[in-house]
Amino acid sequence: MTSPYRITTAIHYANGRPHIGHAYECVAADWLARFARLDGRETFFLTGTDEHGLKIAQTAARAGRAPAAFVAEQAEAFRDMMARLGISHDRFIRTTEAGHRTAVQALWRAMEANGDLYLDRYEGWYSVRDEAYFDAEETHVGEDGVRYAPSGAPVEWTVEESWFFRLSRYAGRLLALYAERPDWVQPPSRMNEMRAFVERGLKDLSVSRTSFDWGVPVPGHPGHVMYVWVDALTSYLSPSGWPEAGWEARWPATVHIIGKDITRFHAVYWPAFLMSAGLPLPERIFSHGFLLSRGEKMSKSLGNVVDPLALAEAFGVDPLRHYFLSAIPFGQDGEVSAEAIVRRANADLANDLGNLAQRTLSMIAKAAAGCVPADGPKTPEDRALLAHLETMVEEARAAHAAVRPDLAMAAIWARVAATNAYLNAAAPWALRKTDPARADVVLYHAAEAVRQIAILAQPAMPGSAARLLDQLAVPASGRSLAGLGQALVPGTVLPAPQGVFPRLSLPGEAAT
RNA sequence: GGCGGGGUAGCUCAGAUGGUGAGAGCGCAGGAUUCAUAACCCUGAGGUCGCGGGUUCGAUCCCCGCCCCCGCUACCA
Numbered sequence: 359m360t361s362p363y364r365i366t367t368a369i370h371y372a373n374g375r376p377h378i379g380h381a382y383e384c385v386a387a388d389w390l391a392r393f394a395r396l397d398g399r400e401t402f403f404l405t406g407t408d409e410h411g412l413k414i415a416q417t418a419a420r421a422g423r424a425p426a427a428f429v430a431e432q433a434e435a436f437r438d439m440m441a442r443l444g445i446s447h448d449r450f451i452r453t454t455e456a457g458h459r460t461a462v463q464a465l466w467r468a469m470e471a472n473g474d475l476y477l478d479r480y481e482g483w484y485s486v487r488d489e490a491y492f493d494a495e496e497t498h499v500g501e502d503g504v505r506y507a508p509s510g511a512p513v514e515w516t517v518e519e520s521w522f523f524r525l526s527r528y529a530g531r532l533l534a535l536y537a538e539r540p541d542w543v544q545p546p547s548r549m550n551e552m553r554a555f556v557e558r559g560l561k562d563l564s565v566s567r568t569s570f571d572w573g574v575p576v577p578g579h580p581g582h583v584m585y586v587w588v589d590a591l592t593s594y595l596s597p598s599g600w601p602e603a604g605w606e607a608r609w610p611a612t613v614h615i616i617g618k619d620i621t622r623f624h625a626v627y628w629p630a631f632l633m634s635a636g637l638p639l640p641e642r643i644f645s646h647g648f649l650l651s652r653g654e655k656m657s658k659s660l661g662n663v664v665d666p667l668a669l670a671e672a673f674g675v676d677p678l679r680h681y682f683l684s685a686i687p688f689g690q691d692g693e694v695s696a697e698a699i700v701r702r703a704n705a706d707l708a709n710d711l712g713n714l715a716q717r718t719l720s721m722i723a724k725a726a727a728g729c730v731p732a733d734g735p736k737t738p739e740d741r742a743l744l745a746h747l748e749t750m751v752e753e754a755r756a757a758h759a760a761v762r763p764d765l766a767m768a769a770i771w772a773r774v775a776a777t778n779a780y781l782n783a784a785a786p787w788a789l790r791k792t793d794p795a796r797a798d799v800v801l802y803h804a805a806e807a808v809r810q811i812a813i814l815a816q817p818a819m820p821g822s823a824a825r826l827l828d829q830l831a832v833p834a835s836g837r838s839l840a841g842l843g844q845a846l847v848p849g850t851v852l853p854a855p856q857g858v859f860p861r862l863s864l865p866g867e868a869a870t
Numbered sequence: 871g872g873c874g875g876g877g878u879a880g881c882u883c884a885g886a887u888g889g890u891g892a893g894a895g896c897g898c899a900g901g902a903u904u905c906a907u908a909a910c911c912c913u914g915a916g917g918u919c920g921c922g923g924g925u926u927c928g929a930u931c932c933c934c935g936c937c938c939c940c941g942c943u944a945c946c947a
Contacts (some may be wrong), residue, residue, distance in 0.1 A: 371947050414945070480945085490946050508947095525944095550874055551942045558873090564945055586947075622944070685896095687883070691940090698882095698896095705896065709909050717906030724905085768895085778910050787905040801905095861907060 363394035364608065368616040369408040369453065369593045372432035373417055376439040378656070378694065379617065381666035382649055385682045387615045388445045392817035393516055395446075397755070397839045402608055404597055405440065406451030407433045411586040415572035425572050429454060442667055444675055445822055451593045453574075461596035462574045468601075468635035469523065476719050477579075479522040480564045489510035516696065521566035521576060523588075528630040529560045535629060541627045541642070544761065545689040548618060548645045552625040564629065572660045591628045595637070611640040613761060618645040644761045647691035664694055672696070676819035677703035683818050684767035700862045707822075710774045712859030715826055718804040719779065721853035725790055729829075730796035730805060730850040738805050739847045743780045745809050747773055752844055754814055763818070769813050777807040805830060806846055813837055825858045 370380055378808045384405065400605035409429035418428035433452050440447065451458060469475050482491040485507040493508050499505050504811035507513050536553050542551040565584040568718060569571070573583035598608030616624050624643045632639050648655060649664075656663045670678050673696070681699045684706065685690030722731060736744075750773050780802055789797035812826035816837065827837055831852050836844045 368947095373947080410945080482945095485946090487946095547875055548939070554873055554942065555944075558943075561944070583943075587945085590947085596872060618941080620947070622942090623947085651934085675879095685882080691881090693882080701896070701907085703905095704909095708907055712909055713909050715906095717910075721905050771895085775910095779912095781905080782903080782911040785903090785905080790905090808943080859907080 360397070360399045362392070362607075362612070363399040365394070365401070365403050365595050366448075366611050366614050368614070369406050369407040369451070369590050370407045370622060371411075371414075372407040372436070373411075373413050374427045376436050376666070378664050378666040378669075379648055380436070381439060381443055381678075382682050383442060383615060383617065383646060384440055384445045385679050386646060386688060386763060388443075388447075389395065389679075389683055389817045390613070390615070390758065390761065392446055393754070393758045393766075394814060396813075396837075397758075399400060402449070402450060403447045404449050404501075404594065404611075404838065405445070405447045406449070406593055407436055407453065408590040408593065409433065409452055409454045410573040410583075410589050412567070412570045412572070415570055415741070424745075439667060442675070443679070446820075449597045451597050453589055455596075457599075458510040458593060458596040459574050461600055462584060462592045463577045463713050464601045465592050465595070465631065466577060466584065466588070468621070468637075469631060472634045472635045472636070474527065475521055475565070476524070477829055478519055478520060478522050480522075481515070481517040483507070483513040483514035484518075485509065485511040485513045490518070497777045502696075503529040513870050520564045520568070521579070521582060522562040522635075523559045523565045525627070525629070525630055528633060529556050531633055532556050532560075532626060532629060535639070543621065543643045543645070545645070547755055548621050548643075552621060555622060555680065556626060558806055558814055560626075566670055577744070587623050588631065591600045591623065591631065592777055594628075594640070595632075600637070600704060610638040613642045613644055614640050615644050615733075615761075617645065618647055621645045642761075642787050644689070646689055649686075649694045650691055653693070666695075669696065669699060672865060673703060677707060677859075677862065679839060680707060681854060683763040684771070685766050687761050693800055695758050700864055703859070706771060706774075707859035708861040710771065710778065711815070713807050714774055714778050714781075714804075714855060715829070716813075718801065718808055719829055721786060722801050722805060722852065723855055725794075726798060726801060728852050730848050730852060731801045731848045732795070732848045733802045734758060734795055734799040736799070740799065743776060743803055743807060747807055750810065750814060751839055766814075769819065770811055770845075773807060773811055777804060777811070779806075780804065788856050802846065802848065809836060809846055810842055813839065813842055815869070822858050825856075829853055829858075832861075 367383050387403065391401050394401045407429070418425040421428060423709060483494065484491050484496050486598060488507070492513060497507055497513055505513050524772050533553065533556055536549065540549060543552055565585040565588050566576050567585060568581050568722050569581055573586065574589050576582035576584055594611055594614065595609055598605035600609060612626055619644065629639050632805040651664050677699060681702050685698065699813060712865050719742055722728065749770055753769035754766040757763065757769060784800040786797040789800065808826060809830050809832055812823045816823040829852060830846065831850050835841065
């Protein structure tokens, strides 16, 4: 009944430091992976760094470093960020690993054996700074007589011997794939773009470079290094051990989580490579949006760059994760600011969930002698609350299947609000004086709600949710989705309640 | 230029195969309450559903035109 769940983030280009976009993608993928594990699925969560290419060689050279040492340091920076954000990847792949190189070369040979690779010449206007060729129409000749790329970098006519991949062969098969599985790429707008791109016709793809050597060598052709995307995309496959036996346990991926800017590489080139090599395709590509600051893409020149680790440091990892997952419809661009994170954390975490847990647990501590109170005859209100809780997991599963953490969060918070309303209506603090047995029943149900909510909250906020479950004395064995049915046992001794979600304030603002 | 998506409450968004008073969360205001993290709960304020035409008994949802925003339009990643 449970199928394996294999998820990847994009492979992070090791040319720069980790930024908030990497953090966002990692947190989203982490939520998906943790949810799958919680649901009892065998999960393989892969992330890593893309460490080859001319730009990295150049950046390393500028820093006076050997490329290998430079990328090792960069990879550490990514690992460190992930550790600090609580990312639960099972494998961190680096494209400079020997095993990866072996897999890339094996993929190359497989494509070659299928007749999809041929040696030719690539020529055009090349910009060294952009590391790219441009069509003549894209360039312009300046007043100084020099021809420039759109970026403003000078270009020169360059002829390079290059291997080509017969991408043109695959247009029909790609269109058939898109037609058969319209949700193969999500959101739908990205699928439309990919279909339009392929319908315009595909040219063969230059897949080797002779202008630098920091990459995977083309087998049998010294002087040629593989185009970085052949190398990078294969990093999703190489951790499986392919082409050695046993790779089927780790491939194909259930979903690739990527940024919208690299959709084409994943939705066109990658399936074509795999088709050529006779390998199964990933089951889905999900392109998320960008994080914006003050309505614009972050850039150093605008001075609106937001550092993810600084945010985690200032406000806590879980509030940051909660913001990423709940505040932004996954797939769309979203705004990030300290103000927005604080507002969200105070509204959802401190006021709603934190306060719900605190009022429930402190009433139990005071009135029920610190034990799970006794259950009893149920009123229609009790049944309504329980019924509402019971549908929470299916809503969350549907959101997970749709790769929409935001919808799962909305489903959970609907129960938080319902439980607060239930408590207000039942008023156990008043009942305590008139009908203590009934007060116990109400508190029992409130505690049950907190338990179930905390279980579902674990993928988003592992640390905070665990603290809630600790306070309800929920055993480790009862914290999975399968454990949702294990109701609290009256009489269980509970630890003294402690606030889990403090109210936040902006730096410089008086705490209230 | 071509193709695609979008313009709905202060903000972020949902929604209606055309028809009782257009929704949610946040924010804001008022009320109630005091178990709780000045939190929770209730109520509310009224947004010409981008602009102008058309079709229709009736359109914000259909058609036409216009304005604006965004994405894609291949070999940087």
